[in-house]
Amino acid sequence: MKIILVAVGRLKSGPERDLCTRYIERAQAGARSVGLTGVEAREIDESRARRPEDRKAEEARALLALLPGGVRLVVLDERGRSLSSADFAADIGHSRDDGAPAYALVIGGPDGIAEELRSKAHKVLAFGAMTWPHQMVRFMAAEQIYRATTILAGHPYHRV
Incomplete structure (x- = not known):
């Protein structure tokens, strides 16, 4: 299974x-050591549509076009729920074990x-109740992906 961060x-x-x-x-x-391919x-340009609804719809189509079929989709959204890093890693591990391609x-x-x-998302997550700049969310998400691989590997990077 491949992990893809798309923004x-x-x-x-x-x-x-x-x-x-x-x-x-x-x-x-560290991906291969935990059964990841x-x-x-990946990133796409922001839509230039005039109305917010049109921008979101155009961006959604572009995001979906970047993803393989059968992907386990997880959306970051301020209205999502918070997960611990260990629970996030477990979700990745379960998705891998279930045979999801990505x-x-x-x-x-x-x-x-x-x-x-x-509505297509397997999970909708948030990095807490606060609003974060997109640039920070991107590297926080990348760090959580790395942390998840270390948790799955039993590496001491993640300490509780």
Whole structure:
């Protein structure tokens, strides 16, 4: 199973992109040891549609076009529920064990996630009740993917 971090918007060069890249590379390095075929990050441009509903719908179509069939879709949304890192890792492990071809963690654009995409989600998660800038959410998600691979591997990176 491949883990894919998919986001609306392109990160510019800088510390946020560097952190995201660092955690994706770390997760990729340990992926095979926990039965994963890979870890990658993908991004799409923000929609230029005038109305928020149209932007969200256009972005949802573009996000879905990047994902393989049978993907286990997880959407990050401020209205989602919070999971512990261990529970997030367990969900990835269960998805792998169930034979899902991919596990995609999706970050929407500034207007949020279209309901059509949200309704297809296996889970809708939030990084707490606060609103976070998209750049920070991206590297926080990348770090949680890396942390999940270390939890699945029994590596001491994650301490409780």
